[in-house]
Amino acid sequence: MANIQQIAKKAGVSVATVSRVLNNATLVSPKTRSKVEEAIKELNYEPSMLGRNLRNSESRLILVLLPSISNPFYTEIINGIQNTAIASDYNILLCETDSKPERENIYFNMVKNKLADGVISMDPTVNMQKLNELAEKHPVILCSEYEKGGSIPYVTVDSELAAYQAVKHLIRLGNERIALISSDEKFLYARQRREGYERALREFQLPIRKEWIYHTKALDFQHGVHAMRMLLQLEEKPTAVFAVSDTLAIGALKAINMYANTEEQIAVVGFDNISFSSMTNPTLTTVSQPMYDMGKIAAEMLLSRLKGEKVENIVLEHELIIRESTIG
Amino acid sequence: MANIQQIAKKAGVSVATVSRVLNNATLVSPKTRSKVEEAIKELNYEPSMLGRNLRNSESRLILVLLPSISNPFYTEIINGIQNTAIASDYNILLCETDSKPERENIYFNMVKNKLADGVISMDPTVNMQKLNELAEKHPVILCSEYEKGGSIPYVTVDSELAAYQAVKHLIRLGNERIALISSDEKFLYARQRREGYERALREFQLPIRKEWIYHTKALDFQHGVHAMRMLLQLEEKPTAVFAVSDTLAIGALKAINMYANTEEQIAVVGFDNISFSSMTNPTLTTVSQPMYDMGKIAAEMLLSRLKGEKVENIVLEHELIIRESTIG
DNA sequence: CTCCTAAATGTAATCGATTACATTTATTAT
DNA sequence: ATAATAAATGTAATCGATTACATTTAGGAG
Secondary structure (H helix, E strand, O other): OOOHHHHHHHOOOHHHHHHHHHOOOOOOOOHHHHHHHHHHHOOOOOOOHHHHHEEEEEEEEEEEEOOOOOHHHHHHHHHHHHHHHHHOOOOEEEEEOOOOOOOOOOOHHHHHHOOOOOEEEEEOOOOOOHHHHHHHHOOOOEEEOOOOOOOOEEEOOOHHHHHHHHHHHHHOOOOOOEEEEEEEOOOHHHHHHHHHHHHHHHHOOOOOOHHHHHEEEOOOHHHHHHHHHHOOOOOOOOOOOEEOOOHHHHHHHHHHHHHHHOOOOOOOEEEEEOOOOOOOOOEEEEEEEEOHHHHHHHHHHHHHHHOOOOOEEEOOOOOEEHHHHOOO | OOOHHHHHHHOOOHHHHHHHHOOOOOOOOEEEEEHHOOOOHHHHHOOOHHHHHHHHHHOOEEEEOOOOOOOOEEEEHHHHHHHHHHHOOOOEEEEEOOOOOHHHHHHHHHHHHHOEEEEEOOOOOOOOHHHHHHHHOEEEEEEEOOOOOOOOOOOEOHHHHHHHHHHHHHHHHOOEEEEEEEEEOHHHHHHHHHHHHHHHHHHOOOOOOOHEEEEEEOHHHHHHHHHHHHOOOOOOOOOOEEEEEHHHHHHHHHHHHOOOOOOOOOEEEEEEHHHHHHOOOOOEEEEEOOOOHHHHHHHHHHHHHHOOOOOOOEOOOOOOEEOHHHHO
C-alpha cells in the first residue's frame, strides 16, 4: 500500500499538496490537482486512517454497545443508527459485550484512544460508573436502557406506561389473574415494566401476588418456556401473562402450547414487536417500540454531541399491537 | 488522556523506558519499573492504540463481515468467532454490509489501512473480486459461504449433501410433490442446495418441476410467507417443502397455517437450526449446522494466517434434526 | 583503584497523515 | 516595468507510540 510520500514523489509535488488534494482544499491549481489524482490512481493509493486519525484525533467511527446480537430487538435499532451515521459519513462498529466487563473495557479503551469517536450504548448490563467517566470526556448516548436522573443523554420509551397499558388490555379482556415474566430487576426497564404492571393491577383492585411474578436470568426463548412452565405448575394458575420481552413471551406461548390443557386459554402480551412475533401461532400481542426511529434519533443525538452541541433526552411513543395471543 | 511523554516526565525517565515497562521488556530495573507503574496509575494512563498501531502496523482487531444481523443464523457463529479471538487477545468488529458495496469498501479500507488485521467474511453478497484482491495482501477467511476453487481459505458445510438428505427424508415420508423455496442463485449455497434437492428427486424418479421451485429476494420471514402463499395457489400443490433457510421455512409454516386447508398436511424442512426453529408450532425439522464450531474454526484459521501459516479448507458435519413439521 | 563487561537507560528516527507558516510564483494595478 | 497582492506550493513540526543504536551506570575481576 502506497503512502502519501510516494504519491508526492510520483506527482512531483510535496506531501502537503497531496494532502490538500485529498481534503479538497481550494488552493490547488487544476493542473497540479490532476497530476496528483493521476498518481493516486496509478499507485492505487488510499490514505491511511491510522496516520490521519492520529493527527486529527478523529476516526469517524461510532461504537454501538449491545449485550448480545441474538435478541432481534436490536436489529432495527441498529439499522436506524447505521443509516443515520453513514449519511453523515460515520461508520458504526457493533460491539457485543456478552455482558462481560472485560469486553466492555476494551471497547471503552477504543474510545479513549481515539479509535472511535463516540458510543451509543444499548447494554443494560453496562457498568454505569465507567460509562459516566467515559462520558465526561467523550460523547456517549444511551439508547433504550438509560439512567434515571443521570447525566448521559438518552432516547427511550415510557416502559412503565406501556406496561400499564398492556396489562390494562389484559384486564379489560376479563383476566383477573395476571402473571408477569420479567428479567433481573437490576435493569431499569424491568423495574419500570413491573411498576406499570402493578399500577394497572392496583387500579382495578386486583391482587399483586409474588408467585405470579417470575424473574428470568436471561431473555431468550428457553427462559420464557421455563418461566411459563413454572407458572403453569402453580395451584392457582394465571389466566394471562405479560412478558417484558417478545423472546420471553414467545417462549411462554410455546410452553402453553406444550404443557397447558387445551381448554385453558392463557392470554400473552409481549414487548418489542420483533419480526418473529407475527410468525408465531397464535400471533403475539405486543408493545411496539419505534425501533428504527430510536436508533435514528440516538445516532442524531450522538452526531450533535460530536459537534459539541447539547442534546435533550427524548421519550418516544409506543403502541400496543393487538394480535391473536390475547384474542384466542 | 495522558500520553507516554507525560508518564516519562512524571516518572523521571525516558519514553523508551516507559514503553519497555508497557511491553514488559526484561531490561528494566525493578526500581524504575515501579516508578513508571506508579506514574501510569496516577495519571490513569492507557497507551494509545493509534500511536501503537501506526508504529507496529497491527491492531489486533478482526473484522467480521455479514450481510445483516437480522438472520439469527449468524448469532452463534459470531459467538464462536468472538470467544476464540478474545482468547488470543484479538477483538472483533461486526460489520453489517446490508449487501451494499459502499459499506463493504469502507470495511476493506479499514483492513488496508491497518485499522484491522484480517477479515472473516460471511457475506454471500460480497464482491469476490475485491475480496480476492484484499486477500492477496491481508488474511481473509470465508465462513459458510465460500468460493469454489477460489484461493481464499474457507470453513463450511456440505450444502448439497445436506439438502439431498433433507429432501430424501421428505421422500421417505411418502411425499412425491416436493417444492423448494430458495433464494437468489447467485449465492453458492442456494445453487448447491438446489442441486441436492434435484439429486434426491432424480434418485427416486420424481419430477423436478420449475413451478415448485420458488426464488425469494431475501431471507426474512415475510419472504417465506409470500413464497409459500404462491406455492399454495398452484393447481397442483406440493405436499412438502424444503426451504434453504429456517427464516424462510418459518414463514412457510406461517403461510400454511394461514392459507392452507386444515386437512392438507404440508411437511416443511428448513436449514440452519436457528433458535426460533424449536419455538414454532409445529416445531421445525431442519438441517443443523455446527454454527459455534464454524465460527470457532474460522477464527482459528484467521489467527493462523495472521501468524503467516498456511491453512486448509474445512468442511464440517451437519445433522438433520427431525421435528414436528415433518411428522404432523 | 582501574578496567571491562553487562545491564539499564536515553536519544532520535520512524510509522502516515495534516497544517501553520514560509516561500515561491502568478496576477493585477499603477 | 515595478510594486503590491493573491494564489500556489513547499518545509517542517506534530500526533503517540516503538525500537535500533548510543550512552551511561553498576558490578565484578584483577
